[in-house]
Amino acid sequence: MTTILFHKPFGVLSQFTDARSPTERPTLSAYIDMPSVYPAGRLDRDSEGLLVLTDDGRLQARLTQPRSKTPKTYWAQVEGTPTPDQLTALQNGVTLKDGPTRPAKARLITPDVPPRDPPIRVRKSIPDAWIELTITEGRNRQVRRMCAHVGLPCLRLIRRSVGDWTLNDLPPGTWRHA
The missing domain is CATH 3.30.70.580 (Pseudouridine synthase I, catalytic domain, N-terminal subdomain)
Structure with missing residues (x-):
């Protein structure tokens, strides 16, 4: 194999x-x-x-x-500065158009990531931040939709891990x- x-x-x-x-x-x-x-x-x-x-x-x-609940960890660069309430909402799970998400692990991070080609759009008047988000399901564009739901549009998304890898x-x- x-x-x-x-x-x-x-x-x-x-x-x-x-x-x-x-x-x-x-x-x-x-x-x-x-x-x-x-x-x-x-x-x-x-x-x-x-x-x-x-x-x-x-x-x-x-x-x-979905029943195996394999954790997948993502690093999301989001537009704006996440508040404790926004992180708590992600941790508790949010209700999307296709139903509620499972609770997630969410925290602010400062990752060392390679530059993206092409680079993300940068707006000087709006700060950005990185969130580490671990989910145990994998719906279509789920992390992007969860972040947008709490008011943090996703600028860049990197899957960091799947299970133990x-x-x-x-x-x-x-x-x-x-």
């Missing part, structure tokens, strides 16, 4: 082919030449960070099924065996 950890860069699709636009949008095949592995979960094209790929169907199911010092666009 093969399991690899990939640091997905911004703008890359979490799939090996793009039927819609095969020449314009980069996919995993630009970085990984291993036809037997598939992503265990997804990261949006505009998100970065850890993507676990495996040929083990049981592992893939364990990592992606972390990015550590894996540079964007590279992978290693788990």
